[in-house]
Amino acid sequence: MSFPASDSSSSNSPAHALAAIGWDDAWAAEFAPYEAQGLLPGRVVRVDRGQCDVVTAQGTVRADTAFVTPHDPLRVICTGDWAAVEPAGNPRYVKAYLPRRTAFVRSTSSQRSEGQILAANVDHAVIAVSLAVELDLGRIERFLALAWESGAQPLVVLTKADLVPDPVVLAHLVQDVETTAPGVQVLTVCSLTGEGTDVLAAVVSGGTSVLLGVSGAGKSTLANALLGAEVMEVQAARETDGKGRHTTTTRNLLALPGGGVLIDTPGLRGVGLWDAEAGVGQVFSEIEDHAADCRFHDCAHVAEPGCAVLAAVESGALAQRRLESYRKLLRENQRIVAKTDARLRSELRRDWRLKSAEGRANHAAKRGGRL
Known part of the structure; x- marks a missing residue:
C-alpha cells in the first residue's frame, strides 16, 4: 500500500502528507520539540523484528527501533504510533514516539501475564464476527471490554451475511449481538457482494480503525472490500468447523480510499483481559x-x-x-x-x-x- 508524498517541508503545514493518515495540529504541537532537533514525524505502519516501516513526508522509510524497545512490552513501539525518525542515515533510527491517545491492549498467554499492545491511536475498534459459525457471545463481550478500555469506540461487524439467507434468522442474530453490546452499533456485511460495506466505509472514514477478530472471521476479505483492491491475502476457512488460517501475520496500517486508515491485525486465538x-x-x-x-x-x-x-x-x-x-x-x-x-x-x-x-x-x- 503506497502513501501520498508531499512537497511540503514543514510538518505543521495544513497540506502535510500525513494529514490523510491522522496528523493534526495537536500532534504537530506534541512533535515540536523533536522537530527542533531536526527529526521527521511519521506514522508506524508495520513493525517486524526490530525494524518498522514509517510513513513520513519523504515517503515510507525503514527504520531501526533500538531506541524505542524497552523491557516493558506495553512501551514498545507499535502500529499506529506517531514516531520521530532520523531524516537520513543507514540505518535510520526511530528516536522516540509521541504519547498515545488510545491503546488496544490484551494479556498474553505467557505465564508471566504480560500485556501486549496491538494498536495505538485508534478511534474505532471494528470487531469482526463470522456468521458462518455459531455466535460466541462471551467472546464478543471480551473484545468489547478491551475495546471500551482502550478508549476507542467499538463497532461489531457480522461478516458472511450471505450464509444466513433467512432474514428472520438474521434479524434474531443481530438482536442477540445488540443485547450483548449495549451502546454499540452492529452491522451486517457481505464482503463478496459488497452488501453493507458502504455503511461501514462511511463509519471508518473519520479516523483510525483497528480490525479485530479470530481467524476465519473474514477480516482480510473485509479489509480488501474497504480498500477496493486485493491488498490482503485471503485463505478459505476450514469447512469442518469454520475456523480460519492465520493469513495476516503482522499488523498493517492501510490508507482507505474514502478517507481514514485501517489497521489490520492477525487472527487472535486468545482474548485475555488486561486491567479492563x-x-x-x-x-x-x-x-x-x-x-x-x-x-x-x-x-x-x-x-x-x-x-x-x-x-x-x-x-x-x-x-x-x-x-x-x-x-x-x-x-x-x-x-x-x-x-x-x-x-x-x-x-x-x-x-x-x-x-x-x-x-x-x-x-x-x-x-x-x-x-
Whole structure:
C-alpha cells in the first residue's frame, strides 16, 4: 500500500502528507520539540523484528527501533504510533514516539501475564464476527471490554451475511449481538457482494480503525472490500468447523480510499483481559445500572438480601447468562491485576483464607449434626 508524498517541508503545514493518515495540529504541537532537533514525524505502519516501516513526508522509510524497545512490552513501539525518525542515515533510527491517545491492549498467554499492545491511536475498534459459525457471545463481550478500555469506540461487524439467507434468522442474530453490546452499533456485511460495506466505509472514514477478530472471521476479505483492491491475502476457512488460517501475520496500517486508515491485525486465538475493569463495566452497563439500586453498596450479587441485580434476573429483565459472564470477566480481570498489584493480591489472599475458614467451620458443623 503506497502513501501520498508531499512537497511540503514543514510538518505543521495544513497540506502535510500525513494529514490523510491522522496528523493534526495537536500532534504537530506534541512533535515540536523533536522537530527542533531536526527529526521527521511519521506514522508506524508495520513493525517486524526490530525494524518498522514509517510513513513520513519523504515517503515510507525503514527504520531501526533500538531506541524505542524497552523491557516493558506495553512501551514498545507499535502500529499506529506517531514516531520521530532520523531524516537520513543507514540505518535510520526511530528516536522516540509521541504519547498515545488510545491503546488496544490484551494479556498474553505467557505465564508471566504480560500485556501486549496491538494498536495505538485508534478511534474505532471494528470487531469482526463470522456468521458462518455459531455466535460466541462471551467472546464478543471480551473484545468489547478491551475495546471500551482502550478508549476507542467499538463497532461489531457480522461478516458472511450471505450464509444466513433467512432474514428472520438474521434479524434474531443481530438482536442477540445488540443485547450483548449495549451502546454499540452492529452491522451486517457481505464482503463478496459488497452488501453493507458502504455503511461501514462511511463509519471508518473519520479516523483510525483497528480490525479485530479470530481467524476465519473474514477480516482480510473485509479489509480488501474497504480498500477496493486485493491488498490482503485471503485463505478459505476450514469447512469442518469454520475456523480460519492465520493469513495476516503482522499488523498493517492501510490508507482507505474514502478517507481514514485501517489497521489490520492477525487472527487472535486468545482474548485475555488486561486491567479492563472499566471496559467490563461498560459492556455490562445494564448490570451496573441495576446494581445502583442494591441495598448494600458492596453487594456481590450472589445471595445478598435486597440485591436488585438478582431481582432483575428473577423477573427476566436480566439474562442469567449475562450475569454469569459479568462475574467471570471481573474475576479474570481481578486475577490479572493482582499479579502486578501487591496490595490487591494481599486482599484476595485474605478473602480466600476467610472463605476457606468459613467453609471448614460449616463442614465441621454439619459433621457434628449442627446447622
